[in-house]
Amino acid sequence: MAVPLKLAPINSLLHGKILRSLWPSLQKSTRVDQIDSFTSELVEKKAIKWELQRESFQQEKVVVKDRVFKSINHFAKSFSRDLEAIRKPELCVDIRALSQIQLDNVLSGIVEEECVHDFNYVIKQCIAYQRLPSKEVLTRCLDFLTCIPQVETIVDLSLVFEKVNESFFKNLCHFLPHQSLALWRSGNVDSALSTLTRGYRMQVRNRKCLRETFRTIANETIGTKSEAVLVSLTRAAEDIHQEFDETFLIACVWKNTFSSQWFSDQQVATELFEKYESLRSMIGRRAPSLCYNFLSHHDVDAVHRLIQLFLQYDNKQACSSSLKMLFNYQYWRRDLRACSEIMQFCLDIDLALPEIETQKLLNLLLKRPIEYPKPVPKIIRSKKCRNVIPLSVFVDDEMRKLSKVSIDT
Numbered sequence: 490m491a492v493p494l495k496l497a498p499i500n501s502l503l504h505g506k507i508l509r510s511l512w513p514s515l516q517k518s519t520r521v522d523q524i525d526s527f528t529s530e531l532v533e534k535k536a537i538k539w540e541l542q543r544e545s546f547q548q549e550k551v552v553v554k555d556r557v558f559k560s561i562n563h564f565a566k567s568f569s570r571d572l573e574a575i576r577k578p579e580l581c582v583d584i585r586a587l588s589q590i591q592l593d594n595v596l597s598g599i600v601e602e603e604c605v606h607d608f609n610y611v612i613k614q615c616i617a618y619q620r621l622p623s624k625e626v627l628t629r630c631l632d633f634l635t636c637i638p639q640v641e642t643i644v645d646l647s648l649v650f651e652k653v654n655e656s657f658f659k660n661l662c663h664f665l666p667h668q669s670l671a672l673w674r675s676g677n678v679d680s681a682l683s684t685l686t687r688g689y690r691m692q693v694r695n696r697k698c699l700r701e702t703f704r705t706i707a708n709e710t711i712g713t714k715s716e717a718v719l720v721s722l723t724r725a726a727e728d729i730h731q732e733f734d735e736t737f738l739i740a741c742v743w744k745n746t747f748s749s750q751w752f753s754d755q756q757v758a759t760e761l762f763e764k765y766e767s768l769r770s771m772i773g774r775r776a777p778s779l780c781y782n783f784l785s786h787h788d789v790d791a792v793h794r795l796i797q798l799f800l801q802y803d804n805k806q807a808c809s810s811s812l813k814m815l816f817n818y819q820y821w822r823r824d825l826r827a828c829s830e831i832m833q834f835c836l837d838i839d840l841a842l843p844e845i846e847t848q849k850l851l852n853l854l855l856k857r858p859i860e861y862p863k864p865v866p867k868i869i870r871s872k873k874c875r876n877v878i879p880l881s882v883f884v885d886d887e888m889r890k891l892s893k894v895s896i897d898t
Contacts, residue, residue: 631667638671666702682725711745736767776807780814
Protein backbone atom coordinates (compact mmCIF):
# COMPACT_ATOMS: atom_id res chain seq x y z
CA MET A 490 0.00 0.00 0.00
CA ALA A 491 3.01 2.33 0.58
CA VAL A 492 4.16 2.12 -3.02
CA PRO A 493 1.05 3.64 -4.64
CA LEU A 494 1.07 6.52 -2.21
CA LYS A 495 4.55 7.48 -3.42
CA LEU A 496 3.79 6.97 -7.11
CA ALA A 497 0.74 9.26 -7.23
CA PRO A 498 2.66 12.51 -6.71
CA ILE A 499 5.23 11.35 -9.22
CA ASN A 500 2.52 10.81 -11.87
CA SER A 501 0.98 14.18 -11.17
CA LEU A 502 4.37 15.81 -11.43
CA LEU A 503 5.00 14.10 -14.73
CA HIS A 504 1.64 15.29 -16.07
CA GLY A 505 2.40 18.81 -14.93
CA LYS A 506 5.78 18.83 -16.62
CA ILE A 507 4.27 17.52 -19.84
CA LEU A 508 1.56 20.21 -19.80
CA ARG A 509 4.07 22.91 -19.00
CA SER A 510 6.25 21.70 -21.86
CA LEU A 511 3.28 21.73 -24.30
CA TRP A 512 1.67 24.99 -23.16
CA PRO A 513 4.03 27.44 -24.86
CA SER A 514 3.45 25.77 -28.25
CA LEU A 515 -0.31 25.73 -27.71
CA GLN A 516 -0.26 29.32 -26.61
CA LYS A 517 1.89 30.24 -29.61
CA SER A 518 -0.42 28.50 -32.12
CA THR A 519 -3.44 30.27 -30.67
CA ARG A 520 -1.77 33.63 -31.06
CA VAL A 521 -0.82 32.83 -34.64
CA ASP A 522 -4.44 31.91 -35.48
CA GLN A 523 -5.69 35.16 -34.02
CA ILE A 524 -3.17 37.16 -36.02
CA ASP A 525 -4.09 35.30 -39.24
CA SER A 526 -7.79 35.85 -38.76
CA PHE A 527 -7.25 39.53 -37.99
CA THR A 528 -5.04 39.95 -41.04
CA SER A 529 -7.49 38.17 -43.35
CA GLU A 530 -10.40 40.27 -42.06
CA LEU A 531 -8.39 43.43 -42.61
CA VAL A 532 -7.49 42.39 -46.15
CA GLU A 533 -11.13 41.54 -46.93
CA LYS A 534 -12.31 44.91 -45.61
CA LYS A 535 -9.71 46.70 -47.71
CA ALA A 536 -10.68 44.67 -50.79
CA ILE A 537 -14.40 45.37 -50.34
CA LYS A 538 -13.69 49.05 -49.79
CA TRP A 539 -11.54 49.14 -52.93
CA GLU A 540 -14.24 47.38 -55.00
CA LEU A 541 -16.85 49.85 -53.84
CA GLN A 542 -14.61 52.80 -54.62
CA ARG A 543 -13.67 51.35 -58.00
CA GLU A 544 -17.30 50.75 -59.00
CA SER A 545 -18.31 54.24 -57.99
CA PHE A 546 -15.31 55.67 -59.86
CA GLN A 547 -16.17 53.70 -62.99
CA GLN A 548 -19.79 54.83 -62.85
CA GLU A 549 -18.70 58.44 -62.53
CA LYS A 550 -16.26 57.91 -65.39
CA VAL A 551 -18.98 56.42 -67.62
CA VAL A 552 -21.35 59.28 -66.81
CA VAL A 553 -18.67 61.84 -67.61
CA LYS A 554 -17.74 59.97 -70.78
CA ASP A 555 -21.38 59.86 -71.92
CA ARG A 556 -21.75 63.55 -71.24
CA VAL A 557 -18.63 64.30 -73.24
CA PHE A 558 -19.76 62.10 -76.15
CA LYS A 559 -23.25 63.62 -76.11
CA SER A 560 -21.84 67.11 -76.17
CA ILE A 561 -19.44 66.19 -78.98
CA ASN A 562 -22.21 64.54 -81.01
CA HIS A 563 -24.52 67.48 -80.44
CA PHE A 564 -21.81 69.87 -81.55
CA ALA A 565 -20.98 67.73 -84.59
CA LYS A 566 -24.63 67.48 -85.62
CA SER A 567 -25.23 71.18 -85.19
CA PHE A 568 -22.03 71.97 -87.10
CA SER A 569 -22.94 69.61 -89.94
CA ARG A 570 -26.46 71.03 -90.00
CA ASP A 571 -25.12 74.57 -90.26
CA LEU A 572 -22.62 73.53 -92.91
CA GLU A 573 -25.37 71.78 -94.88
CA ALA A 574 -27.53 74.87 -94.60
CA ILE A 575 -24.67 76.97 -95.98
CA ARG A 576 -23.98 74.57 -98.83
CA LYS A 577 -27.62 73.75 -99.60
CA PRO A 578 -29.86 76.51 -98.33
CA GLU A 579 -33.54 75.72 -97.93
CA LEU A 580 -35.42 76.28 -101.13
CA CYS A 581 -37.93 79.12 -100.90
CA VAL A 582 -39.53 79.71 -104.25
CA ASP A 583 -43.01 80.42 -105.51
CA ILE A 584 -43.57 78.41 -108.67
CA ARG A 585 -46.33 80.78 -109.80
CA ALA A 586 -43.62 83.31 -110.63
CA LEU A 587 -41.65 80.80 -112.72
CA SER A 588 -41.96 80.10 -116.39
CA GLN A 589 -42.35 76.59 -117.76
CA ILE A 590 -38.64 76.31 -118.61
CA GLN A 591 -37.61 77.58 -115.17
CA LEU A 592 -39.93 75.11 -113.46
CA ASP A 593 -38.48 72.26 -115.52
CA ASN A 594 -34.94 73.33 -114.67
CA VAL A 595 -35.72 73.55 -110.95
CA LEU A 596 -37.29 70.09 -110.83
CA SER A 597 -34.55 68.56 -112.98
CA GLY A 598 -31.85 69.94 -110.69
CA ILE A 599 -33.63 68.72 -107.56
CA VAL A 600 -34.11 65.23 -108.99
CA GLU A 601 -30.48 65.10 -110.08
CA GLU A 602 -29.32 66.10 -106.59
CA GLU A 603 -31.84 63.66 -105.04
CA CYS A 604 -32.98 66.22 -102.48
CA VAL A 605 -36.24 64.81 -101.13
CA HIS A 606 -37.15 67.82 -98.97
CA ASP A 607 -36.88 70.35 -101.79
CA PHE A 608 -38.63 68.00 -104.20
CA ASN A 609 -41.62 67.63 -101.88
CA TYR A 610 -41.68 71.41 -101.39
CA VAL A 611 -41.88 72.10 -105.13
CA ILE A 612 -44.11 69.19 -106.15
CA LYS A 613 -46.72 70.09 -103.52
CA GLN A 614 -46.93 73.57 -105.03
CA CYS A 615 -47.30 72.01 -108.47
CA ILE A 616 -50.23 69.96 -107.23
CA ALA A 617 -51.82 72.84 -105.32
CA TYR A 618 -51.54 75.40 -108.14
CA GLN A 619 -51.89 72.82 -110.96
CA ARG A 620 -48.63 74.00 -112.51
CA LEU A 621 -47.13 70.85 -113.96
CA PRO A 622 -43.76 70.28 -115.61
CA SER A 623 -43.22 69.06 -119.14
CA LYS A 624 -43.68 65.42 -120.09
CA GLU A 625 -39.98 64.53 -120.01
CA VAL A 626 -39.42 66.14 -116.61
CA LEU A 627 -42.61 64.60 -115.26
CA THR A 628 -41.40 61.14 -116.27
CA ARG A 629 -38.17 61.71 -114.34
CA CYS A 630 -40.16 62.96 -111.36
CA LEU A 631 -42.36 59.86 -111.41
CA ASP A 632 -39.29 57.62 -111.53
CA PHE A 633 -37.85 59.52 -108.58
CA LEU A 634 -41.12 59.09 -106.66
CA THR A 635 -40.99 55.33 -107.21
CA CYS A 636 -37.48 55.23 -105.76
CA ILE A 637 -38.30 57.22 -102.60
CA PRO A 638 -41.15 55.80 -102.62
CA GLN A 639 -44.17 58.10 -102.23
CA VAL A 640 -47.44 56.59 -103.39
CA GLU A 641 -49.70 59.42 -102.23
CA THR A 642 -47.81 62.02 -104.26
CA ILE A 643 -48.13 59.86 -107.39
CA VAL A 644 -51.88 59.56 -106.80
CA ASP A 645 -52.21 63.34 -106.36
CA LEU A 646 -50.28 63.97 -109.56
CA SER A 647 -52.49 61.51 -111.43
CA LEU A 648 -55.61 63.36 -110.28
CA VAL A 649 -54.21 66.68 -111.48
CA PHE A 650 -53.00 65.29 -114.81
CA GLU A 651 -56.35 63.67 -115.47
CA LYS A 652 -57.84 67.16 -115.53
CA VAL A 653 -55.02 69.05 -117.23
CA ASN A 654 -53.62 66.62 -119.83
CA GLU A 655 -55.84 63.59 -120.20
CA SER A 656 -54.16 62.19 -123.33
CA PHE A 657 -50.73 62.05 -121.70
CA PHE A 658 -52.37 60.66 -118.59
CA LYS A 659 -53.78 57.76 -120.61
CA ASN A 660 -50.50 57.19 -122.45
CA LEU A 661 -48.79 56.61 -119.12
CA CYS A 662 -51.45 54.04 -118.20
CA HIS A 663 -53.09 56.37 -115.66
CA PHE A 664 -49.80 56.42 -113.69
CA LEU A 665 -50.65 52.91 -112.48
CA PRO A 666 -47.22 51.42 -113.33
CA HIS A 667 -45.51 53.99 -111.12
CA GLN A 668 -48.05 53.45 -108.36
CA SER A 669 -47.50 49.70 -108.55
CA LEU A 670 -43.72 50.00 -108.40
CA ALA A 671 -43.87 52.46 -105.49
CA LEU A 672 -46.23 50.16 -103.60
CA TRP A 673 -43.93 47.21 -104.27
CA ARG A 674 -40.83 49.02 -103.00
CA SER A 675 -42.70 50.15 -99.92
CA GLY A 676 -43.56 46.52 -99.08
CA ASN A 677 -47.22 46.31 -100.15
CA VAL A 678 -46.95 43.23 -102.37
CA ASP A 679 -50.65 42.46 -102.82
CA SER A 680 -51.61 46.09 -103.48
CA ALA A 681 -48.83 46.45 -106.05
CA LEU A 682 -49.89 43.35 -107.99
CA SER A 683 -53.58 44.27 -107.86
CA THR A 684 -52.74 47.77 -109.15
CA LEU A 685 -50.77 46.26 -112.01
CA THR A 686 -53.65 43.94 -112.89
CA ARG A 687 -56.06 46.88 -112.79
CA GLY A 688 -53.79 48.68 -115.24
CA TYR A 689 -54.06 45.75 -117.65
CA ARG A 690 -57.84 45.92 -117.46
CA MET A 691 -57.93 49.67 -118.03
CA GLN A 692 -55.30 49.81 -120.77
CA VAL A 693 -56.19 47.79 -123.84
CA ARG A 694 -53.35 49.20 -125.95
CA ASN A 695 -49.91 50.53 -125.14
CA ARG A 696 -49.10 48.18 -122.27
CA LYS A 697 -45.37 48.70 -122.61
CA CYS A 698 -45.12 50.64 -119.32
CA LEU A 699 -46.93 47.86 -117.49
CA ARG A 700 -44.61 45.21 -118.94
CA GLU A 701 -41.51 47.20 -118.02
CA THR A 702 -42.81 47.65 -114.48
CA PHE A 703 -43.46 43.94 -114.06
CA ARG A 704 -40.01 43.11 -115.41
CA THR A 705 -38.42 45.55 -112.95
CA ILE A 706 -40.36 43.96 -110.09
CA ALA A 707 -39.30 40.48 -111.19
CA ASN A 708 -35.64 41.49 -111.50
CA GLU A 709 -35.61 43.09 -108.05
CA THR A 710 -37.54 40.28 -106.36
CA ILE A 711 -36.68 36.80 -107.59
CA GLY A 712 -33.64 35.36 -105.85
CA THR A 713 -33.66 37.95 -103.06
CA LYS A 714 -37.15 37.81 -101.53
CA SER A 715 -39.04 34.99 -99.83
CA GLU A 716 -40.79 32.14 -101.62
CA ALA A 717 -44.19 33.58 -100.64
CA VAL A 718 -43.45 36.70 -102.69
CA LEU A 719 -42.40 34.52 -105.63
CA VAL A 720 -45.66 32.58 -105.37
CA SER A 721 -47.67 35.83 -105.42
CA LEU A 722 -45.71 37.13 -108.40
CA THR A 723 -46.13 33.87 -110.33
CA ARG A 724 -49.86 33.77 -109.58
CA ALA A 725 -50.31 37.34 -110.82
CA ALA A 726 -48.43 36.55 -114.05
CA GLU A 727 -50.55 33.44 -114.63
CA ASP A 728 -53.80 35.34 -113.98
CA ILE A 729 -52.86 38.06 -116.47
CA HIS A 730 -51.86 35.40 -119.01
CA GLN A 731 -55.17 33.61 -118.59
CA GLU A 732 -57.24 36.80 -118.85
CA PHE A 733 -55.32 38.77 -121.48
CA ASP A 734 -53.22 36.07 -123.22
CA GLU A 735 -50.02 37.87 -122.13
CA THR A 736 -46.97 35.56 -122.18
CA PHE A 737 -44.37 38.25 -121.53
CA LEU A 738 -44.96 38.35 -117.77
CA ILE A 739 -44.59 34.59 -117.43
CA ALA A 740 -41.41 34.82 -119.51
CA CYS A 741 -40.02 37.42 -117.07
CA VAL A 742 -40.71 35.13 -114.12
CA TRP A 743 -39.26 32.15 -115.99
CA LYS A 744 -36.01 33.90 -116.94
CA ASN A 745 -35.27 35.14 -113.43
CA THR A 746 -36.15 31.85 -111.77
CA PHE A 747 -34.24 29.84 -114.37
CA SER A 748 -31.04 31.85 -113.86
CA SER A 749 -31.41 31.86 -110.07
CA GLN A 750 -28.93 30.00 -107.88
CA TRP A 751 -31.71 28.52 -105.72
CA PHE A 752 -32.95 25.07 -106.65
CA SER A 753 -36.53 25.92 -105.64
CA ASP A 754 -36.57 28.84 -108.10
CA GLN A 755 -35.24 26.58 -110.86
CA GLN A 756 -38.05 24.13 -110.14
CA VAL A 757 -40.59 26.93 -110.61
CA ALA A 758 -39.01 27.73 -113.98
CA THR A 759 -39.23 24.08 -115.05
CA GLU A 760 -42.90 23.89 -114.06
CA LEU A 761 -43.72 27.04 -116.03
CA PHE A 762 -41.84 25.72 -119.06
CA GLU A 763 -43.76 22.45 -118.97
CA LYS A 764 -47.13 24.13 -118.38
CA TYR A 765 -47.28 26.80 -121.11
CA GLU A 766 -46.70 26.01 -124.77
CA SER A 767 -46.58 29.69 -125.69
CA LEU A 768 -43.70 30.12 -123.26
CA ARG A 769 -41.81 27.22 -124.86
CA SER A 770 -42.20 28.69 -128.34
CA MET A 771 -41.10 32.15 -127.15
CA ILE A 772 -37.99 30.77 -125.45
CA GLY A 773 -37.19 28.65 -128.50
CA ARG A 774 -37.27 31.71 -130.76
CA ARG A 775 -35.03 33.65 -128.40
CA ALA A 776 -32.58 30.84 -127.69
CA PRO A 777 -29.49 32.64 -129.15
CA SER A 778 -30.10 35.83 -127.16
CA LEU A 779 -30.77 33.84 -123.99
CA CYS A 780 -27.58 31.83 -124.41
CA TYR A 781 -25.63 35.00 -125.10
CA ASN A 782 -27.04 36.55 -121.95
CA PHE A 783 -26.13 33.53 -119.83
CA LEU A 784 -22.65 33.22 -121.33
CA SER A 785 -22.00 36.93 -120.84
CA HIS A 786 -22.18 36.13 -117.11
CA HIS A 787 -20.21 32.89 -117.71
CA ASP A 788 -23.19 30.82 -116.57
CA VAL A 789 -22.47 27.66 -118.55
CA ASP A 790 -24.70 25.57 -116.28
CA ALA A 791 -27.78 27.59 -117.31
CA VAL A 792 -27.00 26.90 -120.99
CA HIS A 793 -26.68 23.17 -120.25
CA ARG A 794 -30.07 23.13 -118.51
CA LEU A 795 -31.63 25.10 -121.36
CA ILE A 796 -30.35 22.57 -123.92
CA GLN A 797 -31.83 19.75 -121.84
CA LEU A 798 -35.23 21.45 -121.91
CA PHE A 799 -35.05 21.88 -125.68
CA LEU A 800 -34.16 18.21 -126.10
CA GLN A 801 -37.01 17.18 -123.82
CA TYR A 802 -39.52 18.84 -126.16
CA ASP A 803 -37.66 17.94 -129.38
CA ASN A 804 -36.85 21.52 -130.36
CA LYS A 805 -33.78 20.73 -132.45
CA GLN A 806 -33.51 24.15 -134.04
CA ALA A 807 -33.22 25.93 -130.68
CA CYS A 808 -30.94 23.16 -129.43
CA SER A 809 -28.65 23.55 -132.45
CA SER A 810 -28.33 27.32 -132.03
CA SER A 811 -27.64 26.92 -128.30
CA LEU A 812 -24.97 24.28 -128.90
CA LYS A 813 -23.36 26.48 -131.53
CA MET A 814 -23.18 29.40 -129.10
CA LEU A 815 -21.73 27.16 -126.41
CA PHE A 816 -19.18 25.65 -128.81
CA ASN A 817 -17.92 29.08 -129.91
CA TYR A 818 -17.72 30.22 -126.30
CA GLN A 819 -15.52 27.24 -125.41
CA TYR A 820 -13.53 27.58 -128.64
CA TRP A 821 -12.45 31.14 -127.91
CA ARG A 822 -11.46 29.98 -124.43
CA ARG A 823 -9.28 27.34 -126.16
CA ASP A 824 -10.93 24.54 -124.21
CA LEU A 825 -10.27 21.49 -126.39
CA ARG A 826 -11.94 19.06 -124.01
CA ALA A 827 -15.19 21.04 -123.82
CA CYS A 828 -15.34 21.47 -127.61
CA SER A 829 -14.73 17.74 -128.12
CA GLU A 830 -17.52 16.88 -125.67
CA ILE A 831 -19.94 19.22 -127.44
CA MET A 832 -19.08 17.71 -130.82
CA GLN A 833 -19.50 14.17 -129.47
CA PHE A 834 -22.81 15.14 -127.89
CA CYS A 835 -24.04 16.43 -131.25
CA LEU A 836 -23.12 13.12 -132.85
CA ASP A 837 -24.94 11.19 -130.12
CA ILE A 838 -28.20 13.07 -130.58
CA ASP A 839 -27.87 13.06 -134.38
CA LEU A 840 -27.52 16.82 -134.64
CA ALA A 841 -24.88 18.16 -136.99
CA LEU A 842 -23.14 21.48 -136.41
CA PRO A 843 -21.90 23.54 -139.37
CA GLU A 844 -18.61 22.58 -140.98
CA ILE A 845 -16.90 25.68 -139.65
CA GLU A 846 -17.23 24.30 -136.11
CA THR A 847 -15.52 21.08 -137.24
CA GLN A 848 -12.70 23.14 -138.72
CA LYS A 849 -12.35 25.04 -135.45
CA LEU A 850 -12.10 21.78 -133.52
CA LEU A 851 -9.40 20.61 -135.92
CA ASN A 852 -7.49 23.86 -135.35
CA LEU A 853 -7.56 23.22 -131.61
CA LEU A 854 -6.34 19.65 -132.09
CA LEU A 855 -3.44 20.78 -134.29
CA LYS A 856 -2.76 23.77 -132.00
CA ARG A 857 -2.97 26.21 -134.84
CA PRO A 858 -3.02 29.94 -134.06
CA ILE A 859 -6.50 31.37 -133.87
CA GLU A 860 -7.28 34.10 -136.36
CA TYR A 861 -9.68 36.65 -134.95
CA PRO A 862 -12.28 37.53 -137.59
CA LYS A 863 -13.54 41.03 -138.14
CA PRO A 864 -17.21 41.56 -137.30
CA VAL A 865 -19.39 41.53 -140.37
CA PRO A 866 -22.14 44.17 -140.15
CA LYS A 867 -25.62 42.93 -140.73
CA ILE A 868 -28.56 45.24 -141.36
CA ILE A 869 -31.87 44.29 -139.80
CA ARG A 870 -34.96 46.42 -140.23
CA SER A 871 -37.27 46.53 -137.24
CA LYS A 872 -40.94 45.80 -137.79
CA LYS A 873 -42.19 48.39 -135.30
CA CYS A 874 -39.75 51.16 -136.19
CA ARG A 875 -38.51 52.53 -139.50
CA ASN A 876 -35.02 53.11 -138.17
CA VAL A 877 -32.31 50.82 -139.49
CA ILE A 878 -30.59 48.95 -136.66
CA PRO A 879 -26.99 47.84 -137.41
CA LEU A 880 -26.00 44.59 -135.73
CA SER A 881 -22.92 42.39 -135.88
CA VAL A 882 -22.57 38.68 -136.14
CA PHE A 883 -21.68 37.97 -132.52
CA VAL A 884 -21.43 34.19 -132.79
CA ASP A 885 -17.69 34.58 -133.40
CA ASP A 886 -16.73 38.10 -132.42
CA GLU A 887 -18.82 38.54 -129.28
CA MET A 888 -18.02 35.06 -127.99
CA ARG A 889 -14.35 35.90 -128.43
CA LYS A 890 -14.80 39.02 -126.31
CA LEU A 891 -16.61 37.11 -123.58
CA SER A 892 -14.04 34.33 -123.49
CA LYS A 893 -11.23 36.87 -123.38
CA VAL A 894 -12.78 38.47 -120.31
CA SER A 895 -13.14 35.10 -118.58
CA ILE A 896 -9.53 34.16 -119.35
CA ASP A 897 -8.17 37.49 -118.12
CA THR A 898 -10.17 37.35 -114.91
